[in-house]
Structures are given as C-alpha cells and as structure tokens.
Amino acid sequence: MASMAAGMAVADPAKEATTRFLRSQFHRYYECTKPTLPDRFGRREFGFMFWTPGIVQRHLGFSKEEELKDFLVSRVPTHAYYSSAYYDHPNAPTMEEKGWLGADLVFDLDADHLPKAASMSYPEMLEAIRLKIVHLYDDFLQSDFGFDPKSMRLVFSGGRGYHIHVFDERVWSLGSHERREIVDYVTGKGLEVGSVFRESAFDRKDFQGHTRVKTRLVAPTSEDPGWRGKIMRGVNGLAAKLEGLSPNEAIKFLTSFEGVTDADASNLYENLFKPRATKPRIIRGIDRLREGQIESLSDRSRDLIIRLVKELQPVRDEAQAGVSLEGIVQRGETDEPVTSDIKRLIRMPSSLHGKTGLQVVTLSRGAIDDFRPLRDAVPKTWTEDRIRVNLKNKITMEIRGEVFNLAPGVNDVPQYLAIFLAARGLATVVPEA
Amino acid sequence: MELSALAKYPFLREASAFIRSEGVTLEELLSEPAYARARALGRTRVHEALEKGPESPRVAIAPADQLSQLLAYPVARILVSALGDTYLTRRFALREAIAAEGLLGQDSDEAILHVAAELPMDLRREDGGFRIHFSDFLRFTNTMRDAPWKLINQPLERGYVTLRRQKALRVLRNAVQRHIEQGLPLPVNDDIVAAFKSDLSEIRGLLEAKKATFKAEDIGKVSITRFPPCMYNLLAQIQNHENVPHMGRFAIVAFLHHIGLGNEEIFRVFGDVPDFAADVTKYQIDHITGASSPTEYTPPECSTMKSYGICPGPDRICLTIKHPLSYYRIKGRERRPRGESASTAT
Ligand code: SF4
Numbered sequence: 028m029a030s031m032a033a034g035m036a037v038a039d040p041a042k043e044a045t046t047r048f049l050r051s052q053f054h055r056y057y058e059c060t061k062p063t064l065p066d067r068f069g070r071r072e073f074g075f076m077f078w079t080p081g082i083v084q085r086h087l088g089f090s091k092e093e094e095l096k097d098f099l100v101s102r103v104p105t106h107a108y109y110s111s112a113y114y115d116h117p118n119a120p121t122m123e124e125k126g127w128l129g130a131d132l133v134f135d136l137d138a139d140h141l142p143k144a145a146s147m148s149y150p151e152m153l154e155a156i157r158l159k160i161v162h163l164y165d166d167f168l169q170s171d172f173g174f175d176p177k178s179m180r181l182v183f184s185g186g187r188g189y190h191i192h193v194f195d196e197r198v199w200s201l202g203s204h205e206r207r208e209i210v211d212y213v214t215g216k217g218l219e220v221g222s223v224f225r226e227s228a229f230d231r232k233d234f235q236g237h238t239r240v241k242t243r244l245v246a247p248t249s250e251d252p253g254w255r256g257k258i259m260r261g262v263n264g265l266a267a268k269l270e271g272l273s274p275n276e277a278i279k280f281l282t283s284f285e286g287v288t289d290a291d292a293s294n295l296y297e298n299l300f301k302p303r304a305t306k307p308r309i310i311r312g313i314d315r316l317r318e319g320q321i322e323s324l325s326d327r328s329r330d331l332i333i334r335l336v337k338e339l340q341p342v343r344d345e346a347q348a349g350v351s352l353e354g355i356v357q358r359g360e361t362d363e364p365v366t367s368d369i370k371r372l373i374r375m376p377s378s379l380h381g382k383t384g385l386q387v388v389t390l391s392r393g394a395i396d397d398f399r400p401l402r403d404a405v406p407k408t409w410t411e412d413r414i415r416v417n418l419k420n421k422i423t424m425e426i427r428g429e430v431f432n433l434a435p436g437v438n439d440v441p442q443y444l445a446i447f448l449a450a451r452g453l454a455t456v457v458p459e460a
Numbered sequence: 461m462e463l464s465a466l467a468k469y470p471f472l473r474e475a476s477a478f479i480r481s482e483g484v485t486l487e488e489l490l491s492e493p494a495y496a497r498a499r500a501l502g503r504t505r506v507h508e509a510l511e512k513g514p515e516s517p518r519v520a521i522a523p524a525d526q527l528s529q530l531l532a533y534p535v536a537r538i539l540v541s542a543l544g545d546t547y548l549t550r551r552f553a554l555r556e557a558i559a560a561e562g563l564l565g566q567d568s569d570e571a572i573l574h575v576a577a578e579l580p581m582d583l584r585r586e587d588g589g590f591r592i593h594f595s596d597f598l599r600f601t602n603t604m605r606d607a608p609w610k611l612i613n614q615p616l617e618r619g620y621v622t623l624r625r626q627k628a629l630r631v632l633r634n635a636v637q638r639h640i641e642q643g644l645p646l647p648v649n650d651d652i653v654a655a656f657k658s659d660l661s662e663i664r665g666l667l668e669a670k671k672a673t674f675k676a677e678d679i680g681k682v683s684i685t686r687f688p689p690c691m692y693n694l695l696a697q698i699q700n701h702e703n704v705p706h707m708g709r710f711a712i713v714a715f716l717h718h719i720g721l722g723n724e725e726i727f728r729v730f731g732d733v734p735d736f737a738a739d740v741t742k743y744q745i746d747h748i749t750g751a752s753s754p755t756e757y758t759p760p761e762c763s764t765m766k767s768y769g770i771c772p773g774p775d776r777i778c779l780t781i782k783h784p785l786s787y788y789r790i791k792g793r794e795r796r797p798r799g800e801s802a803s804t805a806t
Contacts, residue, residue, distance in 0.1 A: 170617070170618070171616045171617060171618075171619075172594060172616070172619055173594075173617075173618040173619020173620065174619070197593065197595040198595055200599075201595060201598060201599065202602065202706075203705070203707070203768065204602050204705075204706050204707060205595075205598035205599060205602055208598055208610065208611040208612075209598075209611065211610065211611065211612055212611045212612045212616070215612070216612065217607060217610045217612050217613070218612050218613065219607050219608075219610075219613050222607075222608070222613035222614075251615065252615040252616060252617030252622065253612075253614060253615040253616040253617060254612055254613070255615060
C-alpha cells in the first residue's frame with residue numbers, strides 16, 4: 028500500500044483527475060446504453076482496450092446481451108471491438124482453435140490516410156471521408172456489387188473515419204484472395220486498358236496470300252457496366268473540366284499530378300482541343316472522344332488520360348491504406364500471438380471511442396448525407412454541467428451546435444466539450460481541491 | 461434430365477438418383493456380367509486420369525450404351541476411392557471436369573444452366589451469353605491469376621459479371637472439378653477391394669510409375685541453401701503435402717522462375733504433390749511465369765508476404781531487404797562456393 032501511495036505521488040495529478048473524470052463519464056454512458064449487437068453475436072470475438080495504454084484484452088466471447096453489458100459497465104473500456112469473422116469458439120486463444128466459419132466484408136476509410144490530412148481541420152477531414160464512403164457505398168457496393176442496403180451497415184467510427192460492414196451471406200465464406208480481388212476492384216488496382224477498350228476489326232485486305240486486318244480501339248460508353256463505364260465517365264468529366272479552363276490553367280492542372288511532364292500535358296491538351304478539321308464544322312479531339320472515338324488521341328495521351336482518371340477516383344488506395352478491407356483472416360492462416368494486433372477487429376457500434384468520447388454510430392444511407400459527427404455523435408448522456416479544464420492551446424470549434432472560442436489556460440466548459448477535449452488530449456481536468 | 465444427358469454429366473445428383481430408381485445395386489454393378497461394359501469404361505476413366513490411353517468417347521446413342529456410360533462413373537469413383545490417393549483423386553476430378561466442359565460446349569444453354577444450378581453456382585442467361593454472381597465468380601476463379609480473370613477487368617453490374625459462353629464454361633469446369641473432388645473418397649469395404657483386386661493393382665502400378673517420373677532428383681542449378689526462410693518453408697510444406705495457401709503457391713512458383721528454373725523443372729519439383737498439381741497445373745505455371753500470358757509475375761514483396769501470414773519471421777538477412785529475391789542474391793554474394801559463378805542464378 029505504501030509503495031502504491033508513493034507511485035501515486037509521482038503521477039501527474041491533472042492526468043489522474045482527467046482519467047478519473049473520463050472513466051466515470053464512460054461508466055455512466057454504458058450504464059444507461061443498450062449495446063447494439065452485431066448479427067451472429069455469439070460467434071464473434073470481442074476485444075477491448077483500457078485506460079492504461081497498451082493493455083488489450085482479446086479472445087472474449089459473449090453469449091448474452093447482459094453479459095456484454097455487464098462487462099462494459101464493470102470494466103469500462105476505452106475502446107471496444109468485435110471480429111468481422113465468425114468462429115466456432117470465439118474465445119479460444121489461437122486462430123486454429125477458434126475455428127473460422129466466415130467473415131463479413133468490412134471497409135474502413137480513415138482520414139489518417141488522406142493525402143492532405145495534416146492541413147485539414149477535424150470537420151474538414153470527416154467531410155472528405157464522408158464523401159468517399161458515400162461514393163464507395165453508392166457507386167461500388169450498391170451499383171456494381173449489387174449489395175442490398177439491408178445487408179450493409181454504415182458506421183461512423185467515433186474517430187476519424189467511417190466503416191461499411193457488409194453481411195451478405197454470399198460473401199461470408201470468401202477467402203483472403205477473393206477479398207483482395209474486391210479491394211483491388213474498389214481501388215482500381217490491376218485495371219487493364221485492354222479490358223476497357225476493345226479492338227475491333229474495321230478493314231480487311233488480302234494481299235499476296237496474306238490477310239491484313241486493320242483494327243481500331245472501340246471506346247466503351249459511359250453507361251457500360253463496371254470499370255469500363257467508370258473510365259468513360261471519368262474521361263468525359265476530365266475533358267469537360269479541362270475545356271472550362273484556359274490553356275495555361277489546364278496545363279497547370281495536368282502537371283499537378285505526379286510524374287506528368289509539361290510535354291505530356293501539352294500533348295494531351297493539343298490532342299483534345301486543337302481543331303483537326305474546319306469544314307463543314309470545327310472538329311477537335313474532344314468532339315471525337317465524345318462520340319466514342321478514343322483513337323483520336325495518341326496512345327500516349329490516351330494512357331495518360333486514363334491514368335489521371337484512375338487517380339481521380341475518390342476511393343483510391345492512398346498510401347496503400349486509404350481503403351483497407353478487414354476480415355481476411357482465414358482459418359489457420361495465423362496463430363501467432365495477436366494480443367496487440369486489433370486490426371482484424373472492428374469498432375463496436377454503440378460503443379464510445381476513447382480518443383474522442385464520441386459514439387460509434389450506425390447510420391442509414393439517407394442519414395449519412397446530413398450527418399455531422401460533432402453534432403450527431405455526441406452522446407445524449409453528456410450534460411451541460413460546467414467542468415473546469417486547463418487548455419494547452421486556444422481552441423476554436425463547434426460542437427453540439429455551439430461555437431466555442433477559448434483561450435489557453437483554465438476555462439469552465441460544458442461537460443460534453445470537456446469530454447471531447449480531454450479524450451483528445453487537448454485539455455486536462457482541473458483536480459478538485 | 462434424360463438418360464442421354466445424365467450419361468454425359470454423371471456427377472449430378474440426379475444421375476445417382478436415376479441409378480437408384482433403376483434398382484441397380486452396388487453388388488450387381490461389381491459382379492453382374494450385364495455390367496461388364498460399365499466396369500470396363502469406369503476403369504478406362506481412371507486410366508485416362510493418369511493419361512494412359514486415348515480419351516474414350518463419352519457420347520452414346522443407344523440407351524444401353526448410355527446406361528453403361530452413366531454406370532461407369534460410380535465404378536470409377538469406387539476405384540479412385542479404394543486407392544485412397546489424393547493425387548489420383550485430383551487428377552480424376554480434373555479429367556472429368558474437362559470432359560464435362562467439352563460436352564457442355566456442344567450442349568444447349570439450358571444444359572449449362574442446369575448443371576450450374578446443381579453445383580450450386582448462380583449462373584443466369586443474358587443476351588448472347590451468361591452472367592454469374594460475383595461471389596461465385598471469385599470462388600471458382602481463385603486459382604486463375606492472370607489479368608483477364610481479375611474481377612476489376614470484368615463487366616460487373618448489380619452483383620453479376622457478364623461472361624461469354626466460353627468463359628462461363630471455363631468457370632463451370634473449375635466448379636465441377638471441386639464438386640467431384642469434394643465427393644471423394646467414398647467409403648469402400650473389403651468386398652469392393654476384393655472384386656476389383658486386379659484392376660486396383662494395375663492402377664496402383666500406373667500411379668507409381670507416373671509419380672516416379674515426377675520425382676525431382678534435385679532442383680537443378682539453383683541452390684536451396686540460398687533460399688529465404690519463407691521460400692524454404694513453402695517448398696518444404698508443399699513437399700510434405702501440407703495445405704499451402706494460394707498466395708504461397710503463387711509466391712514459390714514466381715520465385716523459382718525468377719531464380720532461373722525452367723517451367724518444366726518447376727513442374728517437376730511439384731509434380732508429385734497432388735494438392736499443388738491440381739491447383740497450380742502446368743497451365744498456371746505457364747501463366748505465372750509469363751510463358752503463356754503477357755505478364756511475368758514477380759514474387760510478392762516481404763510486406764505482402766507478411767500480411768498474408770506466409771513470412772515465417774525474418775532472419776538476419778531479411779532485416780536488410782524488402783524482397784525475397786534480394787535474399788537469394790545477397791546470400792549468393794556472401795559465400796559463393798568455388799566454381800559457381802554469380803550468373804548461375806539471376
Ligand atoms: S522477411 Fe521477406 S525474405 Fe525474409 S522470410 Fe519474410 S518474406 Fe521471406
């Protein structure tokens with residue numbers, strides 16, 4: 028006991044008070060919140076993190092809602108996860124003993140992977156990710172993969188991202204290679220130009236016993252299914268954008284992409300906009316392109332424009348991690364100690380995110396359009412009670428519809444703001460005397 | 461389906477139901493002179509699986525011949541099961557699946573849909589071709605790694621991939637192969653073994669001879685001591701007939717190719733490994749190595765190997781590299797035995 032007291036004396040009292048404050052608020056939240064259970068709840072592995080960094084508890088299985096709730100209320104985790112996979116024995120310690128039965132598909136888009144994340148504010152980042160997740164939902168998962176909205180769940184992570192869980196039973200048994208194919212599809216990896224443009228014979232000559240067939244590339248239409256249509260819509264969109272710019276601006280825009288030289292850019296620009304014929308009307312490359320005649324571009328220009336279109340696809344694999352797909356653990360694929368690895372676990376909807384104090388919220392497709400995390404994911408449990416906090420820097424932000432302009436140092440703020448700032452490490456709670 | 465069709469696609473559940481309804485018992489099938497022809501055909505099919513003798517015709521006109529064709533299938537399955545050899549099982553499933561692909565190619569769209577539905581595979585007709593649910597497309601093409609089979613290069617709409625007839629048949633072949641393999645082996649009793657005693661020993665002889673030709677004396681000019689841990693493990697696992705994930709098989713083939721083994725040699729290294737031979741056939745080795753496809757695949761980088769769980773944990777050299785091929789190069793530089801030049805392995 029004496030040594031513990033000595034330890035406490037060395038510890039930072041403000042930090043202690045902050046943790047105590049957050050923990051008691053989280054406790055209150057879990058006491059009055061009914062946990063949202065995933066389907067096949069009893070087959071999932073749960074994992075949690077607590078108030079001491081680095082402590083992870085995995086390999087837990089629950090069979091009843093009350094058991095999970097009791098756990099949350101008594102242990103008060105900072106982060107709560109469950110596996111996208113289903114197991115025979117979710118609480119067994121190794122993958123082998125767990126017995127993999129299948130897994131949902133989980134897409135995880137996080138602002139950490141936005142190229143410009145560092146220069147964006149929190150709401151800007153979340154907005155950028157929200158647009159991407161909607162694009163993924165509408166244009167890939169629903170329109171290409173044909174998933175029923177009833178078998179998809181959109182989730183705000185409580186932090187800096189959104190997730191989509193797909194629990195269509197036809198994907199449960201897919202192995203890791205098959206899942207990677209889905210990620211490649213969504214991120215545009217491995218697209219062959221040849222599969223977008225078809226060669227078609229248009230002239231055939233017999234000459235001294237040889238047959239010469241001339242072919243040309245036929246462009247798809249923008250209504251074509253899959254990537255063929257996406258590429259054509261992108262090509263037309265990009266061409267239209269360039270058309271609206273002055274030549275200088277257009278070249279500047281093109282060279283802003285990595286690896287595009289001035290020469291490449293002016294070539295493409297000329298290819299698209301220099302008049303080819305003047306009678307009976309002015310015809311430019313772009314006009315031909317709109318008629319589906321891709322061969323009006325030089326091969327170099329064609330490849331360049333396709334590359335740019337792929338880069339502009341909002342669901343890209345930025346820094347190799349913009350889109351990651353979880354739940355690709357296969358039976359027996361790994362049985363190494365995974366105590367600190369929570370990658371294969373996904374955040375539990377209705378739990379709290381320990382780094383924000385925001386709720387992990389399940390959203391319908393309609394609701395996400397107007398969803399603003401700092402307004403809509405602040406738990407109702409958080410009150411307006413004044414809490415005395417110490418700010419490291421000045422803060423300007425809007426939360427729950429209130430705008431705050433706070434100077435560094437001691438401030439009295441509503442509890443809901445205190446929790447957010449404390450959880451993010453921007454403020455400490457002033458210990459009561 | 462009618463007898464004529466069932467005789468062509470005897471792996472369908474309907475086909476066994478038909479046999480049951482005809483009241484043919486196993487005992488009769490094994491011993492009755494009336495079924496001597498079926499027994500002979502069944503034996504031939506197993507021989508065919510081991511590439512002995514020419515392909516036998518599978519389309520019969522007379523109903524009696526059709527019945528023999530149909531009954532030949534259970535006979536062949538019994539023989540394969542009695543031998544209990546995984547290599548033979550896989551060869552047999554592959555041979556039967558290729559035969560079915562050929563026959564379906566001559567058959568109606570309805571027949572194709574009918575067979576697909578039984579596997580089961582969500583295949584539907586679409587003007588001028590077919591469409592298949594993407595999950596089945598992925599499932600049944602997961603051994604085909606070249607670009608034209610990648611999902612991103614398929615027209616995918618509302619969950620379905622549009623396929624031309626020929627491509628649909630190729631996918632169907634994989635599904636049939638898996639279906640047949642999964643139904644084997646059947647339980648066999650002593651009576652069966654006794655009834656087919658001489659047939660079984662003949663097939664066993666063929667099988668041994670076939671396997672013997674595969675035994676790679678060594679793996680030629682490459683030096684196994686220079687392999688990184690991952691490749692060494694994969695090779696060992698494959699040769700021990702352990703189940704190696706697809707990515708692992710892909711990695712080892714690409715690796716062996718890049719260090720200078722010819723495709724024949726690669727095939728021989730794995731030739732006696734049934735699991736490997738069935739999933740990565742010569743055809744696929746040719747694809748991975750670029751012999752029959754525009755792409756020459758490189759083995760995955762260490763980071764990819766790690767994320768697939770096939771990196772056994774880096775050793776000293778691993779810590780300095782990003783790619784398994786570098787390991788082989790570095791190890792070659794480190795201690796090159798006299799007489800071996802650096803160019804033996806590129
Ligand atoms: S670090 Fe690279 S080379 Fe070494 S074992 Fe792992 S994958 Fe192989």
